[in-house]
Amino acid sequence: MKKNYKQSSISKTFPFPVKKIKLSDIDWEIDKEFTTLILKKCKLPDLEKFVPEQVGFAIYAYEKTSEASLFIPLNNLDKFPIYFNFEKNGLKIRTSKPHFKVFLYELSTKKIIATTTDLILVNKNELTSNLPLYPGDIGNRIATVKFNDDGPFLLVSKNFKTKSGEPVYYQRMVTVLRENPTFTCGFFPIILDEIFKKAYENRKDTKWAKSWIKFANELVKGCFSEKEKLDTDDQEFESKLYELTNAWIRKNNFDIKLYEELIGGNYE
Structure with missing residues (x-):
């Protein structure tokens, strides 16, 4: 009972x-x-x-x-x-x-x-994920990044509706988020920039930030050297963010997938 x-x-x-x-x-x-x-x-x-x-x-x-x-x-x-x-x-x-x-x-x-x-x-099996996903009450935004003491996480819309009022369910939104190359090449670089910036600013204080800095150095070897002190608002840091997101896109072949989708859709 x-x-x-x-x-x-x-x-x-x-x-x-x-x-x-x-x-x-x-x-x-x-x-x-x-x-x-x-x-x-x-x-x-x-x-x-x-x-x-x-x-x-x-x-x-x-x-x-x-x-x-x-x-x-x-x-x-x-x-x-x-x-x-x-x-x-x-x-x-x-x-x-x-x-x-x-x-x-x-x-x-x-x-x-x-x-x-x-x-x-x-x-x-997702406990150790650097960026867990959850359904969120965020309307017709597909996803948004949030931060707490554990680090960043993504809220994916659970109440997205079309103009005619038809719901697009959470699991469909997750599929778009993970697989649609337009989204992975457009949305993710923006949130990765935000995450890497916050991680760099908190790299000495929080476990999650250290994990993201390690990930950055795996994507681009020596990207954030311990000996180098960077200003997160200057052009040099911005250039490093571009390097990181480009490396992430190439690693996951999202650029190739986007190209194939554009060619297949006759967008030339």
């Missing part, structure tokens, strides 16, 4: 020590519509003094202005996968990066017994 509790009534009663649910012990994915978390595996830690009848299992997802939760008594947790429709349960992804966690709690006191860390709400 699934139950709903106020997440706040549990999260504020945090006992110590709390056992860790390791990242290696869980596996999950997000459905294509980005409405449901599918928990495929979760190896639970030894509960020691607790018996299953005393323990609840929970998944909690949240972003800046909304949250969703699923609670199941542990003795009713008989098999995986578990399907958690976070959208129907209240999570509204608007313009902030969503997260989730899995935890166990004592039913009588609501105290947390074991928990994962707070994880970014993306497919597990």
Whole structure:
């Protein structure tokens, strides 16, 4: 039997020590519509003094202005996968990066017994992505880049509509974003410029910025030397940004794909 509790009534009663649910012990994915978390595996830690009848299992997802939760008594947790429709349960992804966690709690006191860390709400194999994608409430903009403490992320429109009012669904927008050469050669260089600039400005302070600087030096060897101090507003830095986006386009053959599309469409 699934139950709903106020997440706040549990999260504020945090006992110590709390056992860790390791990242290696869980596996999950997000459905294509980005409405449901599918928990495929979760190896639970030894509960020691607790018996299953005393323990609840929970998944909690949240972003800046909304949250969703699923609670199941542990003795009713008989098999995986578990399907958690976070959208129907209240999570509204608007313009902030969503997260989730899995935890166990004592039913009588609501105290947390074991928990994962707070994880970014993306497919597990995308956790290490430098630029994760999420559906966003951004109307007829296909996508926009946002930043938080974890670094940049892309919001892709979930409510795009044609002039006649027909919706263009999120997954279609993602396909356009990733595969349409006009978009990859036009939109991405602009956002890459913004990301590399912010990364350079924060390269000594944040993990995400260091990761992007490393990526830049892989695209163009020695692009951002530690010995060189650049002014992000001068022409030399702008030239480096052009080098980087050109290298990125060539690496992914987007220039060839764009040329083929233009020729195929008789745009000469």
